[in-house]
Amino acid sequence: MTVEVERAVAVRDPDAVAASPVVTRRRNRERLHALDGLRGVAAFLVVLHHVLLIAQPVSQPPGEPAVLSGWWWLERTPLKLLTAGHEAVxxxxxxxGVVVVLPALRRVxxxxxxxxxxxxxxxMLPAWAAIVFATALLLLVPRVPQQVTGGSWLAGQVQSDWSWQRLVVEFSLMGNSVPYNNVLWTLKWEFLFSLLLPGFLVxxxxxxxxxxxxxxxxxxxxxxxxxxxxxALEYLPVFFLGTLIAVRLRAIEGWSESRRAKRLLAVILPASLLLLVIEFxxxxxxxxxxxxxxxxxGxxxxxxxxxxxxxxxxxxxRRFLEGRVxxxxxxxxxxxxxxxxxxxxxxxxxxGDWNWPIAAAVGIPLAVLTGWGFFRVVEKPLHKVAxxxxxxxxxxxxxxxxxxxxV
Known part of the structure; x- marks a missing residue:
């Protein structure tokens, strides 16, 4: 999602900037591409997370992974960031919380x-289209139980049979899980945040x-x-943190130009990344x-x-996130x-999930290609409709x- 951030023409006193919570209109506008790039990296990490879940029942030994083993490196070191799906969410x-609030800050x-x-x-409309897409794949490719490990995440969390009654329920997107495409559980919280946004912003x-x-x-x-x-208490405060960042964004940008701030930010980034995977x-x-x-x-x-x-x-x-990929x-x-x-x-x-390296080698690029096609055919046209x-x-x-x- 693209964010437009308006900068002051002249450098202002940092305290004065911090005291002004509302971003005013200016002629010179700059799109904050870094937040787009961060969203893209996070989306790709969710893909890798699901690849790991597919591979887990076949390749992960039971119990705590042995020190210096492959799974130990993936689960007990900062490399976990490469497959941190929930953390990417x-x-x-x-x-x-940042990008939805910024337009409201630009106009009274x-x-x-x-x-x-x-x-x-x-x-909602892209999500409905994604459910239709997932259902079509389910009907085209029968989900034979013998192809996946019994009791695995894939066998239990992804829909494997057709049920129009269940499909109707899924279109509400308000359940705790959406088996036809179970990543869609996050949209419930996105909708609730949209409704609560005025209060959050105040x-x-x-x-x-x-x-x-x-x-x-x-x-x-x-x-x-x-x-x-x-x-609700677990997820909604996360959106509020984004709202608070949006209100402070100009102050953050102005402060970050100083040499002292750059040294501090160089510490904040690795510390924040470690906090994301501290549980593991x-x-x-x-x-x-x-x-x-x-x-x-939490x-x-x-x-x-x-x-x-x-x-x-x-x-x-920020410069890395503004790169082409x-x-x-x-x-x-x-x-x-x-x-x-x-x-x-x-x-x-x-x-078969025992061939998960093949599934990953074929599925990851195919998922990216499908995502690009879905963006061109479904999501982008709906931007105009929105x-x-x-x-x-x-x-x-x-x-x-x-x-x-x-009257």
Whole structure:
């Protein structure tokens, strides 16, 4: 998703910048490509995460991986970042909190009804198309149980038989899982955030001067939600962290130009990345499923926020994300996210999960190619529809308000 960030023509006092939460209009605009690139990298990590899940029942020995073994390197070292799927979703949520809020900060007369309608078109319609795509693959390629390991993630979490009743339920996207394409569970939280955005924005603007305690409070609520098994408390504070970053974005960019800030950001990035996978790194001493493990999962939100801050600042990481490959992945990131799992699952059911290297070698490039095609055929045209729907909803509400006043 592309973000437009408006910079001041002249350099201003950092304290004055920090005190102004609303991004004003200016002639010189610059698209913050780094956030697009970060979304693309995160989407590709979700693909690798699902490849790992497909390979796991066949290639991972039972119990704790032996030190220096292949699985130990993948699960107990920072290399886990290469397959950190849930953690990439946390980054998605923080990014949504940033990019959805920025247009509202640019205009005092921003249309909230228009935003909701636009988000429905841009999120729900592509998701419905992805469910149709996944269902078509399911009907074309029968899911023979013998082709995957019994009790594996693929056998239990991805739909293997046809049921029109179940399909109707899936189109609501409000369940905790969407077996026809189970990555779509995240859209429920995206929709809820869209509805709660005005409140989130008001709180972020009011408390933007106290951004550090406010952000830490949001992280604390997320940890409490994770430990307590309260999903709304686990995920919605993550979006709020993105909202707070959006309100502070100009201040972050101005601050990041200083030499001292660059040194600090060079520490924040690796620390944030480690926080994203801290649960895996400490698994030998903090057992999986314990309250301590859940607390570490809750801290992923802080890591995700740190990564987004560094991506939005003037750093080498930002320049990397503005490169050609991250930008391509960023352009198709939502489409890649929507269609990659049906592609990987179908290839795996054809060759068998014991041939997961073949499934990965064929499925990963095919998923990227399918994501690009889905973007061109489905997602990109719907961007225009979303803009038209946004304008139409805004005008309809405005006409209603005016007519009500004349009664």
């Amino acid at each position: 946390i980054v998605f949520f923080v990014l949504s 007369d921003f249309s909230w009804p228009g935003l909701v309608v636009s988000r429905v078109v841009r999120l 709180v972020a603007v009011l408390l933007h001067r106290w951004w550090l305690p406010t952000g830490l409070l949001a992280v604390g609520l997320g940890v409490a939600g994770t430990v307590g098994g309260i999903e 790194l400490l698994a030998p001493v903090v057992p999986e499923g314990s309250d301590g493990s859940h607390a570490l999962i 801290l992923e939100a802080l890591g995700g926020a740190g990564v987004v801050v560094v991506a939005g600042a003037a750093t080498g990481f 991250p930008q391509f992945l960023g352009r198709i990131s939502f489409s890649l996210y929507l269609v990659h799992l049906p592609v990987l699952a179908t290839i795996t059911w054809i060759v 803009r038209s729907a946004k304008r139409g909803a805004s005008r309809a509400v405005e006409r209603y308000v005016r007519s009500d006043r004349t």
